[in-house]
Amino acid sequence: MRITGGQWCGRTLLMPKSELVRPTQDRVREALFNLLTPVLEGARFLDLFAGSGAVGLDALSRGVAEVTFLEQDKAVFTTLKKNLEAFGVDTYFAHNVNTLSWLGLSDASKPTTGRRQFSAPPATVSAARPYTIVFADPPYLWAKENGFEPIATVLAQRNLLAPEGYLITETDYRTDAVELSGYSLIRDRLYGKTRLAIYRRLAE
DSSP, rough: OOOOOOGGOOBBBBOOTTOOOOOOOOHHHHHHHHHHHHHTTTEEEETOTTTTHHHHHHHHHOOOSSEEEEOOHHHHHHHHHHHHHHHTTTTTGGOOOOOHHHHTOOTTTBOOSSOOHHHHHHHHOOTTTEEEEEEEEOOHHHHHHOOOOHHHHHHTTTOOOEEEEEEEEOOOOOOOOOOOOTTEEEEEEEEETEEEEEEEEEEO
């Protein structure tokens, strides 16, 4: 795995030795960031389910101002931190948290019922400074059974994604991209067995 563009183009990344990790392939990241080029410079980026950190590091390489990384698995998080350190990125922006629980969603494929109870937000996440771009690559089975409406709704309700900001979703090719309330689907592309969809949050 390598950084696909920008100041660190070609540099290699450590990969976790875990079957739980499904890295976003080089060509998929390259295609994604080529599409996002006009909005990357100076953007704030939230990498949900960050894994090795490849997506967020590629974003930083291409001019994004700040990336917050959220990753649940402790062994994978250790690899993520090593990658950040190798690239001189402050590990303050990396958090070992269960992203679904933090969003108030259940790992068991269904949104929690009743009033949502959110865990304390990581120190670098604040609704006062919403993100320009959010990348969401949850477990494929969870995405297949739930879609991205629950995640998109929480991002809007908690003002984590700025109005007119971008939500990028990665899924298995068999999971269709559908319209999300309060968002416009502006791009839906297949790259082998990976589907990338780009949504833009509507202005309030």
